[in-house]
Amino acid sequence: MKDQKTTALNLTDEEFVYPGNRACAGCGLSMLYRVGLKAIGRDAILIVPPSCLTVMQGLYPISSTQLSVLNVTFASAASAASGVRAALRAQKNDHTRVVAWAGDGGTSDIGIQALSGAIERGEDFLYICYDNEAYMNTGVQRSGTTPRGAVTANTAIHGKRERSKDLPTIIAAHSPAYVASCSAAYPTDFHDKISKALSLKGLKYIHVHAPCPSGWGIEERLTVTVGKLAVETGLYVLYEIEDGEMKLSPPSARLLTKKKIPPVSDYLGPQRRFKALSEAVIEKLQQEVDAKWETYRSQMM
Amino acid sequence: MFVFESGNVAAATGVKLARVQVIAAYPITPQTPLTEKLSEYVDAEELEAEYVAVESEHSALAVCIGASSAGARAFTATSANGLLYMSEQVHWTAGARLPMVMCVVNRGIGAPWSVWNDHQDSISQRDAGWIQIYAKDHQEILDTVIKAFRLSQEICIPVMVCYDGYYLSHTYMPFEVPEQDQVDAFLPPYEYRHTLGPENPTSLNTVTLPGGRPDIHGNFAPGYMEIRRCLHLELRQAIEVYERIDSEFKAMFGRGGNPIAERYLCDDAEYVAVALGSMSNQIKDAVDELRDEGLKAGLLALSLYRPFPSEFIASELSGRRGVIVFEKALSPGNSGALFGDTRAALYECTSRPFLRNYILGLGGRSYKTSDFSGAIRESVEAGPEPCDQPSWIGLNR
Numbered sequence A: 001m002k003d004q005k006t007t008a009l010n011l012t013d014e015e016f017v018y019p020g021n022r023a024c025a026g027c028g029l030s031m032l033y034r035v036g037l038k039a040i041g042r043d044a045i046l047i048v049p050p051s052c053l054t055v056m057q058g059l060y061p062i063s064s065t066q067l068s069v070l071n072v073t074f075a076s077a078a079s080a081a082s083g084v085r086a087a088l089r090a091q092k093n094d095h096t097r098v099v100a101w102a103g104d105g106g107t108s109d110i111g112i113q114a115l116s117g118a119i120e121r122g123e124d125f126l127y128i129c130y131d132n133e134a135y136m137n138t139g140v141q142r143s144g145t146t147p148r149g150a151v152t153a154n155t156a157i158h159g160k161r162e163r164s165k166d167l168p169t170i171i172a173a174h175s176p177a178y179v180a181s182c183s184a185a186y187p188t189d190f191h192d193k194i195s196k197a198l199s200l201k202g203l204k205y206i207h208v209h210a211p212c213p214s215g216w217g218i219e220e221r222l223t224v225t226v227g228k229l230a231v232e233t234g235l236y237v238l239y240e241i242e243d244g245e246m247k248l249s250p251p252s253a254r255l256l257t258k259k260k261i262p263p264v265s266d267y268l269g270p271q272r273r274f275k276a277l278s279e280a281v282i283e284k285l286q287q288e289v290d291a292k293w294e295t296y297r298s299q300m301m
Numbered sequence B: 001m002f003v004f005e006s007g008n009v010a011a012a013t014g015v016k017l018a019r020v021q022v023i024a025a026y027p028i029t030p031q032t033p034l035t036e037k038l039s040e041y042v043d044a045e046e047l048e049a050e051y052v053a054v055e056s057e058h059s060a061l062a063v064c065i066g067a068s069s070a071g072a073r074a075f076t077a078t079s080a081n082g083l084l085y086m087s088e089q090v091h092w093t094a095g096a097r098l099p100m101v102m103c104v105v106n107r108g109i110g111a112p113w114s115v116w117n118d119h120q121d122s123i124s125q126r127d128a129g130w131i132q133i134y135a136k137d138h139q140e141i142l143d144t145v146i147k148a149f150r151l152s153q154e155i156c157i158p159v160m161v162c163y164d165g166y167y168l169s170h171t172y173m174p175f176e177v178p179e180q181d182q183v184d185a186f187l188p189p190y191e192y193r194h195t196l197g198p199e200n201p202t203s204l205n206t207v208t209l210p211g212g213r214p215d216i217h218g219n220f221a222p223g224y225m226e227i228r229r230c231l232h233l234e235l236r237q238a239i240e241v242y243e244r245i246d247s248e249f250k251a252m253f254g255r256g257g258n259p260i261a262e263r264y265l266c267d268d269a270e271y272v273a274v275a276l277g278s279m280s281n282q283i284k285d286a287v288d289e290l291r292d293e294g295l296k297a298g299l300l301a302l303s304l305y306r307p308f309p310s311e312f313i314a315s316e317l318s319g320r321r322g323v324i325v326f327e328k329a330l331s332p333g334n335s336g337a338l339f340g341d342t343r344a345a346l347y348e349c350t351s352r353p354f355l356r357n358y359i360l361g362l363g364g365r366s367y368k369t370s371d372f373s374g375a376i377r378e379s380v381e382a383g384p385e386p387c388d389q390p391s392w393i394g395l396n397r
Helices: A028-040 A052-056 A077-090 A104-109 A112-120 A167-172 A187-198 A220-232 A250-257 A279-300 B007-017 B032-043 B057-069 B080-085 B087-095 B138-155 B180-186 B224-253 B279-292 B310-317 B337-346 B369-382
Strands: A044-048 A068-071 A097-103 A125-131 A178-183 A203-209 A239-242 A245-248 B002-006 B022-025 B050-053 B074-078 B101-106 B131-134 B159-164 B172-176 B261-264 B271-276 B297-302 B304-306 B322-327 B354-359
Touching: A028 A052, A028 A097, A028 A125, A028 A187, A028 A220, A044 A077, A052 A097, A077 A097, A077 A112, A077 A125, A077 B022, A077 B050, A077 B057, A097 A104, A104 A112, A104 A125, A104 A167, A112 A125, A112 A167, A112 A203, A112 B057, A125 A187, A167 A178, A167 A203, A178 A187, A178 A220, A187 A203, A203 A220, A220 A250, A245 A250, A250 A279, B002 B007, B007 B032, B007 B101, B007 B138, B007 B159, B007 B172, B022 B032, B022 B057, B032 B050, B032 B074, B050 B057, B057 B074, B057 B080, B057 B087, B074 B080, B080 B087, B087 B224, B101 B138, B131 B138, B131 B224, B138 B159, B138 B172, B138 B180, B138 B224, B180 B224, B224 B304, B261 B279, B261 B310, B271 B279, B271 B310, B271 B337, B271 B369, B279 B297, B279 B369, B297 B310, B310 B337, B322 B337, B322 B369, B337 B354, B354 B369
Parallel strands: A044 A068, A044 A097, A097 A125, A125 A203, A178 A203, B022 B050, B022 B074, B074 B101, B101 B159, B131 B159, B271 B297, B271 B322, B322 B354
Antiparallel strands: A178 A239, A239 A245, B002 B172, B131 B304, B261 B297
């Protein structure tokens, strides 16, 4: 996997998720789950706290996932995954992959304590947080990763007034084995990073931006377009952190040398959730993004 | 082999003999010496297990849930607010039908903070779907832990082994430690009917609709309510299963024989005290004192609280003149929980005794043997006066 990048041509045809599941049309998570499981393979146990993924899996006794899945309580994805790993170790099983797959609420808010504890203990599993930037499964309420200005069901008039948490940075401060950010718009990059993460011992954290047409107010056909715009405008950055070293992934690294980066308004424009944003706030956001890329350029070029 | 050790070490010894594979725990007084001891066994390689020092009780039980689902014998222990902090997981464990044992070293619940003993913690979890067994001495703690693992595994229902903080956890008593090979013969290795793994992919604890639903082959699958009812029915059956396991234990180790309750001078007793946990030891002395006075008193020292042994209670207490329920817990605004359960079990009896309820020892308030004899005497004198409200022992006036 190291020498060969994943492409649409070499991605396995084998499917691990049944079609016709309960995901909404245009669901970013749905694409990620399909591609992600191709990288994870069958020798795995997934741990899933409440999220859209709980519903997407299907209702008892029907399941859309062909792998073993342990549904757990909202705050306990990382600790339940620790328990699964401990049980496998106790049975001398060193091959089965343990993957916790949670949403942004389950990770940045209610689940952050368990995750922090698991990293500190040096647990050995992969934690994937798909970030659709709100509590989508309960009807689009603000979460810790909801961006400033986004209208949600409980920030309905002015949009969220606070900044979002930079979750991968919080995780990286724990020094786990691997941290990466991904996007549903770049599924092969996601596939590559999962494969790499699973080749490492210790706790691996992958944060993946997952556009949500129903929650963001975008057309279903624009999931990938909007996901790409988040990266192309420099707002959402794809990178890896290994041994404390941050490395931009190709779609973001390109921006370092790009003469003109499209404005963030290109990304915000197609989304109804940002309709309450004033010109002034957009301008401030643009300045923040510009400053961030100035820093990257000075550090990485 | 006889040893002289604390109640917490008795519990740890039972856990070690049960060859537990995964232990997860978070420190809370008065549970700490138990889990410290277990970490020592693991570090010293006396026990081959994974010890996961989690960041909270919620995670402690989450680790056990993960481990138990993935095929390992798991154990945790807690007290008071720790138990309440993991309450969501306590319910989850029973709903998921996981074989597991947890020791609850009983302590009062804050606020206000109390680190001292009462039973409010475990009693507040009585409706979680776990089996609850209360031990009254160190030997019972050790033996119950071993029997609990066997019971839990046979019926896929988790078991709480409860014992009094300080009164038992931190006091020293002699107890016999069984031989490992005997315990191995009694308790088979861990086995779970739905072990999670790649060999047989399965989704556990998925969203379940109110109504039943056919699977992809058209076979009707149970809905949420059938699943909960099944837990209830199998909890009722657990009484018989536990009796059988206890008699096997007695045949092998020579101890036991009172899985539901110890009957102390009950045969001809006109007045019977009912209690959970270590206060029973003191009530026995009170009963002796009353017998010396010519009062026909007895004690039903209850071990099994959930499933509630209603038939046993009804047959034991029917026809007595009076029943006095002593409790270190309260359902505020009502009465003691055990009192309510006992009264309900007696409703169908043709010859109903009068009932009185005494609340004592909350937050570690001390009590004496004479408090029990005094309360029984007072109850006898009051006779069958209807008495809805509990009386209190040891209140400062």
